[in-house]
Amino acid sequence: MRSPYFFLPLALALGSCQTAAPAGAERFAAADHTGDGRLSRDEVNDYFVAGIFAERDRDGDGYIAQAEWNPEMKAAEVTQFKLRDHNGDGRVSLAEAQAHARKSGIYTEAFAEADTNRDGFVSREEAVAYYASKEGPLR
Ligand SMILES: [Ca+2]
Ligand SMILES: [Ca+2]
Numbered sequence: 001m002r003s004p005y006f007f008l009p010l011a012l013a014l015g016s017c018q019t020a021a022p023a024g025a026e027r028f029a030a031a032d033h034t035g036d037g038r039l040s041r042d043e044v045n046d047y048f049v050a051g052i053f054a055e056r057d058r059d060g061d062g063y064i065a066q067a068e069w070n071p072e073m074k075a076a077e078v079t080q081f082k083l084r085d086h087n088g089d090g091r092v093s094l095a096e097a098q099a100h101a102r103k104s105g106i107y108t109e110a111f112a113e114a115d116t117n118r119d120g121f122v123s124r125e126e127a128v129a130y131y132a133s134k135e136g137p138l139r
């Protein structure tokens with residue numbers, strides 16, 4: 001049998017990648033799936049969720065555990081958590097969080113607000129301006 005430490009270096013390497021919260025510019029590029037330098041509605045959704053996800057995933061393992069979601073889970077919050085935990089493994093992956101946000105349309109308003117020239121896309125400049133105008137979770 002292999003030593004239990006065999007996989008440790010890989011785990012550490014992956015962990016350190018994910019621990020560093022992506023800066024806004026990197027996050028923009030990561031969310032820009034089509035690579036055209038602007039974010040569609042779905043891409044903006046993923047962009048916002050990735051930012052919040054990075055903040056909440058304190059141990060940087062790529063999942064949000066219940067304790068990271070909210071240490072004092074009230075019944076309503078447990079329901080919210082379970083809605084996102086699509087595969088029911090007790091933790092929320094980034095993909096699960098993004099899928100839930102797309103479905104619920106919670107960023108529709110934020111998207112409209114960020115798309116100041118109303119062309120249906122959020123440019124890098126619009127994203128920067130939007131974040132500069134906000135305090136709170138949507139950073
Ligand atoms: Ca985590
Ligand atoms: Ca899950």
Ligand SMILES: [Ca+2]
Pocket residue numbers: 114115116117118119120121122123126
């Ligand atoms: Ca725009």
